[in-house]
Amino acid sequence: MPARVMFVQLKTGHPLDQGPAWVGWVHFTKSWRTAHFHDRTLQRVTGTAGANNDANFVDAETREEYWISGPKRDRSDARYSSQRPIVEDDARDVYEAFLSGARLPGRENG
Structure with missing residues (x-):
């Protein structure tokens, strides 16, 4: 399975962009x-998802909604909050290198 360091945020049960969020390896x-x-x-969810159309993945068991995207160098991953x-410990070195200008593994060409 391809693995990427990604920004992941739980959307269900939280006000807009206030759910817990992680940067870690997603397979x-x-x-x-x-x-x-x-x-x-x-x-993956296609079309409209959630009350705010703010989720792009849903947990297959619990139906909780998540937003998954590539991290941003300016750390503005949560669009409407500064959270x-x-x-994650196993992604820390890759993420810190990315923040310093390196490309993320699996995205060397774009």
Whole structure:
């Protein structure tokens, strides 16, 4: 499975952009329609999702909604808040290198 360091935020049960957030390794299926993070299976949502159309993945079991995207160098990952994500230990070196200008693994060409 392709793995990428990604920004992940729980949307369900929280005001807009106030849910817990992480930067960590997300493992995707070959089709990129399913992601695995924190022992959860997250399925891609197409069209409108959630009350604020603010989720792009949903937990296959609990139906909780998540936003998954590539991290941003300016750390503005949460669009409507200044909340900082928890950086997972196993992704810390890659993420800090990215913040300093390096490309993320798997995205060397764009």
